[in-house]
Amino acid sequence: MYVANPDRYQKMQYRRLGNSGLVLPVLSFGMWYNFGEHNDYDTSKAMILKAFDHGITHFDLANNYGPPPGHAETVMGRILNDGLIAYRDEIIISTKAGFRMHDGPYQDGGSRKYLMSSLDQSLKRLGIPYVDIFYHHRYDSQTSLRETMIALRDIVLSGKALYVGLSNYNAEQLKTAHKILNELNVPYVITQPSYSMLNRWIEKDNLLETQKNLGGGVICYSALAQGLLTNKYITGIPSDSRAKNPDALWFKEKDVTPEVVEKLKKLDLIASKRGQTIAQMALVWTLRDEKMTSTLISTSKPKQLEENLAALDNMNFTEDELLQIDHILNS
Secondary structure (H helix, E strand, O other): OOOOOOOOOOOOOEEEOOOOOOEEEOEEEEOOOOOOOOOOHHHHHHHHHHHHHOOOOEEEOOOOOOOOOOHHHHHHHHHHHOOHHHHHHHOEEEEEEOOOOOOOOOOOOOOHHHHHHHHHHHHHHHOOOOEEEEEEOOOOOOOOHHHHHHHHHHHHHOOOEEEEEEEOOOHHHHHHHHHHHHHOOOOEEEEEOEOEOOEOHHHHHOHHHHHHHHOOEEEEEOOOHHHOOOHHHOOOOOOOOHHHOOOOOOOOHHHOOHHHHHHHHHHHHHHHHOOOOHHHHHHHHOOOOOOEEEEEEOOOOHHHHHHHHHHHHOOOOOHHHHHHHHHHHHO
C-alpha cells in the first residue's frame, strides 16, 4: 500500500488562488497528453505518486484527455484506487468540459446538458463523488453565457464540484462571465490560459491583472510550448520527440524552425549561467509574476518530473536576465 513521503511539503512553494481560501503548488501536474491507452500504467502511476511525494497537490484533467477521450480520468481513478485515495483531502482534482468529447450534438460547447452530463461521466471514471474545481473548458459563442454560468452554479449546489473555473477565456470574456457568476454567488476561483515564452498573448490581453481584479488566480498550460522549449531541439529533432509523433495535435515537426532553434541556442546560454536547462528556466519564467498562481507540467517519465521539480531551486530572475530574455524572444 502506498505511503506518502512525510516530508512532501518541505520544498514545494504554494500560492493563494486570488481571494479564495485555496492555495496551489507553483507546479501543478496536468494529465493532458501522457495518459492515453498507449501509455504504460505503472509509469503513469509512478509519476503521479512521485509528484505528490514532492508536494504537488493539484492534478488537472479534462473529459477529453487521453486518447481516447476519458482515458486520463480513468487512469487517475485507478491510481486513486491503488492507494492515493487515502490522501484525497490533501489533493486538488480538477476537470473540465467544453471541447468535443464524442460525436453527436450534445458533446461540445457550453450547454447545460453537456456540462452536467459530462461531469457525471467524469466522476464515474475518477471513482469519486466530487471534484475540487470544475472548468468550462472554452468560451462558446453559440450558447448563452448565462446558461453556461447557471449550469456551473447548479453543479456546485449539487455538491459535485467545490469551485469553478474558466479555461481559454480572454480578459473581456472573463469579465462578462464573472459578472454573471458574481450575481449567482458562484465560487469562481481560477482561469487557465495557454502561456509560454513563445506564446505571450495574455500579456497583451492584460489577463493577469484582470483576473486579480476579479478576485481569482491563474494557472497556465503549455509553459514549454508542447516541449519545444527544451534543450532537445537545439541540434536537431530526436526520433522519439513529440515533434516526430504523428498523434501530437498541436506540435509538429514544421514548428521547429531555424528561427526558433536560434532562439533556443541563445536561451540555453542564459539558462546555463543560471544552472538550469531551457525547460527549467521556461517553467519558472512563467511564474516570475506573483499573479501567476501555478504552472502546469506534464511529463512522460519520472526523470522528466525530477528535472521539472529541480527548476524550483532557482525561481528568481535578475532584471538583466529578463531584459536579455525579452530581447531574444522579440528578435
